[in-house]
Amino acid sequence: MEKVMGLASEKGVVIFSKSSCCLCYAVKILFREIGVDPLVHEIDQDPEGREMETALARLGCNDAPVPAVFIGGKLMGSTNEVMSLHLSGSLIPMLKPYQN
Secondary structure: OHHHHHHHOOOOEEEEEOOOOHHHHHHHHHHHHHOEOOEEEEHHHOOOHHHHHHHHHHHOOOOOOOOEEEEOOEEEEOHHHHHHHHHOOOHHHHHHHHEO
């Protein structure tokens, strides 16, 4: 849990992902199109990936542990939550401080 929270606050926008996950890919593309270069942690390429996945589930990523999106060190959620924020117009204002 400590490792996940430490990594989640390394940069303004952090995404925990799996390299083979199509939903993770879609979320990463969304952020890049908005003009944000997120810090991406591919947990399937990390020796502690299983522990990180468990920690993400404990933090509230119950449906799917990835993608797990953190903005300003706060867990925003997975694909459904991020897309809901985007469709409601709430995501871009949150990302303003982190846009290129």
